[in-house]
Amino acid sequence: MRLLVVEDDARAARMLVSDMADLGHDTVVASDGRAALLQAADEPFDAVLLDVMLPHVDGIAVARGLRNQGVLVPIVMLTALGDLDERLIGLDAGADDYLVKPAAPVEIEARIKAILRRSARSNDRGVMRAGDIAVNEIKHRVVRAGRVLSLPKLEFQMLCELIRNKNSVVTRQMFYKTVWDYDFEPATNIVESYIRRVRAQLCAGGESDPITTIRGVGYMIVDHG
Amino acid sequence: MRFRPRSLRAIMLLYVGVIVAVLLAVRGANYVIIHDALNREVDRRLALEAQEVTGDARDGSLVAMARRIRTKARAHESADLMFLLQDRAGRPVAGDLRLAAIPPLGYSDFGDGAGIDGVTHGRAFVERVADGALLAIVSDNDVVDAFDARLFQAQLVGLVVASLLFASGAAAIVWEVSRRLRAMQHTVDAVMAGNLASRVPVDGSRNEFDRQAMAFNAMLDRIDALMANVKHAARDVAHELKSPLARLRTRIAALERHAAATPLGDESSAILAETDQVLEVFASLMRLWEIEGGQRRSRFVPVDLEQLICQVGETLSPVVEDAGDLLFVQTAGSMMLSGDLHLLQQMVVNLVENAIRHTPAGTRIDLFVRHTGALLEVGVADDGPGIPVDAHDTVILRFGRLEAAVDRPGQGLGLTLVDAIARLHGGALRLEDAAPGLRAVVGLPGDA
Numbered sequence: 220m221r222l223l224v225v226e227d228d229a230r231a232a233r234m235l236v237s238d239m240a241d242l243g244h245d246t247v248v249a250s251d252g253r254a255a256l257l258q259a260a261d262e263p264f265d266a267v268l269l270d271v272m273l274p275h276v277d278g279i280a281v282a283r284g285l286r287n288q289g290v291l292v293p294i295v296m297l298t299a300l301g302d303l304d305e306r307l308i309g310l311d312a313g314a315d316d317y318l319v320k321p322a323a324p325v326e327i328e329a330r331i332k333a334i335l336r337r338s339a340r341s342n343d344r345g346v347m348r349a350g351d352i353a354v355n356e357i358k359h360r361v362v363r364a365g366r367v368l369s370l371p372k373l374e375f376q377m378l379c380e381l382i383r384n385k386n387s388v389v390t391r392q393m394f395y396k397t398v399w400d401y402d403f404e405p406a407t408n409i410v411e412s413y414i415r416r417v418r419a420q421l422c423a424g425g426e427s428d429p430i431t432t433i434r435g436v437g438y439m440i441v442d443h444g
Numbered sequence: 445m446r447f448r449p450r451s452l453r454a455i456m457l458l459y460v461g462v463i464v465a466v467l468l469a470v471r472g473a474n475y476v477i478i479h480d481a482l483n484r485e486v487d488r489r490l491a492l493e494a495q496e497v498t499g500d501a502r503d504g505s506l507v508a509m510a511r512r513i514r515t516k517a518r519a520h521e522s523a524d525l526m527f528l529l530q531d532r533a534g535r536p537v538a539g540d541l542r543l544a545a546i547p548p549l550g551y552s553d554f555g556d557g558a559g560i561d562g563v564t565h566g567r568a569f570v571e572r573v574a575d576g577a578l579l580a581i582v583s584d585n586d587v588v589d590a591f592d593a594r595l596f597q598a599q600l601v602g603l604v605v606a607s608l609l610f611a612s613g614a615a616a617i618v619w620e621v622s623r624r625l626r627a628m629q630h631t632v633d634a635v636m637a638g639n640l641a642s643r644v645p646v647d648g649s650r651n652e653f654d655r656q657a658m659a660f661n662a663m664l665d666r667i668d669a670l671m672a673n674v675k676h677a678a679r680d681v682a683h684e685l686k687s688p689l690a691r692l693r694t695r696i697a698a699l700e701r702h703a704a705a706t707p708l709g710d711e712s713s714a715i716l717a718e719t720d721q722v723l724e725v726f727a728s729l730m731r732l733w734e735i736e737g738g739q740r741r742s743r744f745v746p747v748d749l750e751q752l753i754c755q756v757g758e759t760l761s762p763v764v765e766d767a768g769d770l771l772f773v774q775t776a777g778s779m780m781l782s783g784d785l786h787l788l789q790q791m792v793v794n795l796v797e798n799a800i801r802h803t804p805a806g807t808r809i810d811l812f813v814r815h816t817g818a819l820l821e822v823g824v825a826d827d828g829p830g831i832p833v834d835a836h837d838t839v840i841l842r843f844g845r846l847e848a849a850v851d852r853p854g855q856g857l858g859l860t861l862v863d864a865i866a867r868l869h870g871g872a873l874r875l876e877d878a879a880p881g882l883r884a885v886v887g888l889p890g891d892a
Contacts, residue, residue, distance in 0.1 A: 234691050241698075304739055319730075321690025321723065323697065373759065399759060402786040403731065406858065407797045412762040435697070435716065 220265040220331065221245045225255040225281060226297075227273050235268065238324035252276025256284050264292050266331040271298035271309065279312045286313035293334040297322060306402075325388050325436045332387040349385040349442040350429055352421065354378060366424050373398060374417045377410075381417075381430065381440040390437035414438055452621055456614040463610045464603075471599040478595055482588045483567065487551045490569035490581050493525060497581075498573050506531060506577055510538030524584045526563070532576035541582060546570060554582065565589075624653040628660065637870060639738050640668045675733065686726055693719045728857040732842075735864040740784045746891065747788055749779040749820055753813045756792045764796075768805030771796070774812040779820050780891045783869050791865040794858045795824040795884050803828030803881075816887070819871070823885035830882045836875040862886065 222239055224246050226232040236246045247262070249255035252273045259267060267285070271278035282294050296309040296317045306317045315334045318327060347354045351364040356379055361368040370378060376398045380389050391410045395401040399409075414430060422428055431439045449455045497512050506529065513527045517540065527539030530546075547554055547568040555565040566585040573579045627645050634642035643664060644657040696719055700712040734740065757773035764771040792811070799809045803826050810825045831839060842860050862884070863873040871888035 231691065234694055238694060319727070320686060321693050324694065399789075400786075401789055401793075403790045403793075404727070405790075405793050405797060407760070407763045407800060408766075409759060409763055412766050415766075416762060435720075 221247070221263070222331075223247050223249060223255065223259055223262075223264040223267045223292075225249045225252070225267065225269045225273065225278065227251055227270065231270075235324075239328075242324055242328050244328070252278065252281045252284075255281050256288075259285055259290055259292065260288055265335070266293040266295065268327065269294055269296050269314065271296055271305065279308055282309065282312040282314045291338075293331055293338070295327065295330055295334070297327075323390075323436055325433065326390045326392065329384070329388040329390050329393060329437065333384055333389075333393065336384060336387075347379070347382045349382045349440045351426070352378075352382065352429060352440075354382050361420075363421055364424065364426060368420050368423075370417065370420055374413055374420065377413050378417050378421075381438060385440045385442045388433050388437045388439045393437065410438075452625075453618055456618050460607075460611050460614045464607045467603050467606050471603055475592075475595060475599055479588075479592055482591065486567045486583050486585070486588065487569065490525075490551070490567065490583055493581050494569055494571060494579060497527070497529075497579060498571075506537050506575065509573065509577075509579070513538040524587070526560070526582045526584075528578075528580040529573075530578045530580075534578075537577070539580075541580060543580065546578065546580060621653075624657070628657065631660070631664075635664065637738070637867065639741070640664070640671060675737070678733065682726060682730065686723075689719070689723060689726070693723060725857070728861065732857065732861060732864055735787065735861070735868050738868065740787060741868060743784055744782045745785065746780050747783045747785050749781060749788070749813050749822060749888075750775040750777060752785070752788055753792060753811060753822065756789065756796065757811050760793065760796050760800075764800060764809060767800050769800060769803065769807045769809055771809045771811065774810060774814075776814050779813060779815070781820055781869070781888055782891055783888075784865075787865045787868065791862050791886065792822060794862050795822070795886070798858050798862075798884065799824050799826040799828070799882070807881075815890070818889065819887040820890040821885050821887050823883060825878045825881060825883040827878065827881040830877060830880060831875065833877055839875070840873060859884070 222244050224232055224235050224239070226235060226248065227250050229250070232248045232250070236248060239246045247258060247264070249258050253275050255267070255269070255273075256276065269278045269281055273281070276284070278296060278298070282296070285292070285294065293316075294314045296306075296314045297320055298305065298309075298317075309317050316330045318330060345355065345357065347356065353362045354360070354375075359372075359375060361370055361375065361378060377394060380394060380397055384393075392404065394410050394413075395404060414432075418428055418430055421430070429440050431441060433439060449458050493516070497509050497516070499508060499512070509529055513529055516525070516527065526541035528536060528541035528543065529538040531537050536542075541560065543560060547570050549570050549572065552568050552570075553565065554560070554568050560566075560582060563582065563584050566583050568580060568582045570578065570580045631642050631644045643661045646654050646657045646661070648654065693716070696712065696716045700709070700716045703709045703712045753773060753775055757771060761771050796809065796811055799807070803809075807826050807828045811823075812825070813820065813822045815821075840859050840863050842857065859873065859875075866873045866886045866888065869888050871886055873884060873886050876883040876885060
């Protein structure tokens with residue numbers, strides 16, 4: 220992916236560029252809001268990583284400016300402080316997601332991919348597949364290798380998130396947000412407990428475990444097909 | 445025990461009571477003095493009449509006195525008087541006054557018992573005259589009585605009017621003072637609840653209340669400014685520390701990936717975990733500041749606590765099961781309150797997590813919501829080892845952890861966050877001895 224990183228702190232920008240490069244992404248850095256608006260209008264980017272506190276024009280104004288210019292690129296806001304007002308103002312201004320620093324590079328990548336998938340996905344929320352797993356979200360039905368699984372509601376939603384974001388990491392934060400609508404991270408291992416149950420169901424017929432654990436980050440289903 | 449009224453209302457009631465008592469005493473004294481003066485006037489007239497009957501030069505013959513009495517009986521100006529002249533043997537000599545018993549010598553009052561025809565009560569004057577004869581003159585007191593009655597009515601009306609004036613004046617003072625105090629109390633309550641922008645209304649009259657309100661508001665402005673300074677300083681510190689920590693975390697995570705299969709693998713994993721804990725503390729502190737700031741109150745919506753409790757119970761039941769504990773959820777029908785859904789979720793999750801983390805496997809955990817009077821109570825009870833009662837306040841404090849819990853994971857902010865969320869919603873967290881175990885209860889004002 221080609222990313223525009225808008226960050227006034229040179230060290231932070233360097234780290235982000237390096238992290239994104241490690242994950243195989245090209246990055247262009249804009250050190251203030253004005254430069255970001257010009258660059259985003261001139262060049263095509265797959266996503267914008269936007270710091271909120273910027274000189275001249277702040278991140279909120281940049282997001283609003285980009286949307287007003289008709290630039291529909293996914294925007295992920297990054298800030299060291301993240302109270303609800305800030306998050307909501309950012310989202311209202313046109314940002315697609317919001318991450319509080321420090322955000323792990325894989326978390327940033329996962330969020331961007333999730334936004335891209337969301338926008339690429341058509342409105343029909345029909346059958347999704349990953350390998351030998353097929354999930355019908357509308358009918359609340361999961362089939363693995365011809366075997367119908369009986370998953371409770373929350374476990375089913377977790378599996379849907381994994382398959383919807385197949386080949387990408389779904390972070391714990393993403394699970395809390397999409398499955399439980401929590402804007403905080405509980406102290407106990409809720410996600411781990413549920414993943415264990417999803418795995419038990421998926422592998423009850425002796426099949427291999429399709430869920431990969433990305434330590435300290437989240438989980439992923441890889442679809443080789 | 446000395447009685448000292450404390451409330452404004454009691455002080456004003458006492459004040460009005462004292463004023464009415466004084467008025468009553470003054471008007472009573474007036475009445476007695478005037479009544480007495482009238483009696484003295486009557487006595488003076490009786491003495492004058494007696495003197496005219498007995499004659500200036502003590503022409504004391506009974507015949508002369510009888511003649512004068514007869515003359516007076518015919519005179520118009522003596523129509524309200526009755527005379528009796530008795531000789532030494534007690535036989536009536538002149539006058540139409542008939543008495544069942546002769547009143548004592550000198551001045552006296554008489555009533556029905558005197559048995560005087562046509563006169564119910566009045567004033568009598570009796571004196572010995574020449575030759576042991578007795579002269580009695582009585583005066584009908586109807587005029588004095590009528591005056592007395594008028595005087596009493598006037599005094600009563602005056603007393604009632606004055607009392608009403610004082611009472612309504614006192615009530616007006618109480619109402620006005622109470623109104624201003626209530627306005628100040630509302631502001632204090634709002635400030636206590638976290639709304640530091642609340643101010644006492646000022647009407648611009650610059651009276652005592654206004655001046656006090658302005659002084660109070662100026663104090664709040666100062667506190668607000670100081671709090672903002674502290675908050676900004678804290679935020680600046682957090683910001684300055686968090687960004688380097690973020691970079692540090694990223695570097696350590698990269699190091700940990702590279703060192704995975706080397707002898708430094710375990711150590712770098714441990715460093716990463718420690719860094720994550722520091723960042724968790726930062727995240728919790730940020731959350732706490734956000735809650736204590738009170739801004740989220742503007743986003744309150746109707747929340748069904750019963751539904752929320754059931755959802756949290758469902759969410760956490762696998763975690764409870766994995767910990768080897770038992771979770772029971774008890775509700776009592778739909779319970780609405782105005783609140784921040786996400787914060788209330790966090791509050792209940794934190795309460796249950798606190799019970800899971802600080803009890804051994806096999807603990808029974810009860811998550812409940814109930815009505816208690818006007819309050820909705822959300823709580824978690826466990827039958828674990830509990831907390832000594834004298835440490836209950838400590839564990840609610842920021843970073844307040846028990847010695848025994850120091851080696852367990854956690855930041856010492858879980859119950860602090862619960863309490864902060866409860867306070868944002870106008871409630872509070874309290875801990876109770878569940879004997880055995882701990883009961884953490886949050887009382888919240890429900891929607892009527």
